[in-house]
Amino acid sequence: MGDLIKQLKPQTPGQEEMLIALTNKKYDIVGLFGPTGSGKSLFSLLYGVDAIITGEYKRFVISRPIIDVTSGKEVSAAELGDMYYKIVLNYVNDILSDYIDINKIRELVDAGKIIVADTHYLRGRTFDDAIIFLDDAHSVPVESAIEILTRIGRNSRLIIAGDPVFQRELGSRDGASLLRELLLGEESARVVDLGLKDIVRPGARKGVRLLLETKLRTRKLKESEKMVIDAARIRAPDAEIVTVVEFIDEKKIVGLKTETMPDALIIVKEGHAGRVIGKGGERITGLENDTGLRLRAVELTLDFKPLIRALHPIGWIHKHIVDADFAGPDLLVKVNSEAYPAFVGQKGSHIRFLDLVMRRLLNTGVKVIEVEEKAEEKEKGEKGKEKKKESRSENK
Template sequence: MGALLEKLKPMSKGQEEMLQALKSDEYEIVGLFGPTGSGKSLFSVLYGIDAILEEKYKKLIISRPVVDVVTGKELTAQELGEQFYEIAFAYLRDILSEFIEWNKVEELIKEGKIIFADTHYLRGRTFDDAIIFLDDAQNIPPESSVEILMRIGRNSKFVIAGDPVFQKPHGVERDGATVMREVLIGEENAKVVDLGLKDIVRPGARRGIRLLIEMRMRNRPLNEIEKRILDAARIYAPDADVITVVEFVDAKKQFEITAEHVPDALIIVKEGYLGRLVGKGGERIQKIEQDTEMRLRAVELTLDFTNIIRAVHPVSWIYKHVLDADFEGPYLAVKVRSNEFGAFVGQRGFHVKFLDAVFRKLLGVGVKAYEVIEEEETGRRKKRR
């Protein structure tokens, strides 16, 4: 391991997998996908600088889109002039401040060993003996990320990082990170590392993600049923901070969900406000149900999404067998004990398809279910054999 990476200790399984993928000579392409604060940029840049200091590669090319936060437009080096490189230097300085003296980084830049490349002007260039690092891939069109991929020359490594869930542009379904992740899965000599909420280690990042999710929920457009429920909640529980309402009556019909405990809609409230919405004896939410003629349930917004699964899944006790629910690319990956996996998925997969419909409407992410054989269960099976 290089001198800079020695200063950096992985703090989660996802970070360990990311580090091994970067260091491995087996992979020419490494895709790192997950939320901010999970170390994608830090690990990639430290690995790249270590590699050029050890002369494994001749140069580190960093390509990162500069986006106007107001308009959402990607800005070019031609438009920004010197400011483009000032932004690039600030980005690199923020990443490296605790690991290497900035004057040493400046020397590498002057020597042409660290190069900043505008994503718009890569056509026609070929990078040999280089590490190419494309960061924030969710902010560029898919064809631009593929264009960079085509620039890889001899003895080169391409590292792409992005967030296909929380930081992708609003209203864009097929962003660069999402598409490149799909392209790289199963690609020869490529490795995809999915990082989730459990891999967020940067102070404040978890709170930032929670606030970002809350903002997206508050801004999502409501249909007429959802507006009617929200209006009733404001009348009967005026002191409850309701973030959003999501109804799924049609999804229940489509996937033949008939269990009585499954609500018609879910009310999401800010943490600490559930009691105010429900009322001491449940009288407030009962009045909202009577007013709207809808079967309702309410949950607080946290980063533990098992509470939503518990609230809407057709099998009332299934949450006890959910071992983990975290993001994997543009999906919520739910890991379920093998002995109850069938109950979670449902006949013809209707239970998990119903969950998928709910989460897509609420958060814009799909749901995938994974069967997990726990170690104790595996041990019992071995004894029987």
């Protein structure tokens, strides 16, 4: 490890795991998957440049798709000419400018130690004694993504970075998700999943939230969902509604008949739930009368625990949700072991229901793992129970 990579100071557990994976040569392939702003490009580029400066590898090959923002299509070096390479190198300079002099980057490029490779023309090329970095893998066609896996030569490593959630088109099969699936379980590969909690770049959290809101606002609506939105425009004209998801069919599919469950969820901008509900609940009651649906409102934030709470059939389950964050293309919910069976539901009915609804909302599945409750939290909970018992006995 050279002086350059030592400048990196991981700010989250996910970033610590990412640095360990990159610097461990046991792994021929390292896959980094998560939202923008979590440090995937910075850590990968800094590691690659550091490795060639120290002589650990001879070449650092950077391959990154360039997308035309007007058409949404990937463009090649054949179409852009020299501009293609300038765009990629500018992106490298922008990311590394706080860590290394731009002139040093140019020197490495001129010496053939840093190479920009068009994703369209990797077929037939093999890179020996090199680090190959594929960034923005979510924008790479599935066929090209598979082809890249075959480009690793002798004494070479492949680093893949992509966002399989927020940068993926609804309903599409993207390169990042496919590559992640292929790498899982491979002995010589390491997959690092980064979540919303790993976003550290200034402004990135706001950008991701706006991207999330855009995805929800532009999703295709059922007629029942349009009906709720139209009724809300009359009953709650000052409320900023992002989307509505109705899930009567999903409840029937998994056999949920809980009367306390809503039929649809109204998702609003942060701070707008009260405008939909009304001071005494009169607005949402009016909406229920207008639509014939049981409704619930929830605010859109980057904390997904309230959303899970609003959807889950068991009201008290939120007390046992430790975390809810993205891991690859899925929302991973961590639940205390004592509440795990209730969260999953009989024959998995609850988790299947959550999965169906989230796939309609964001094209992302839901997975759950049980975690042991920390001793201090358990002790705190026991003390709380004792206080309640004391309070009851005093009242008697």
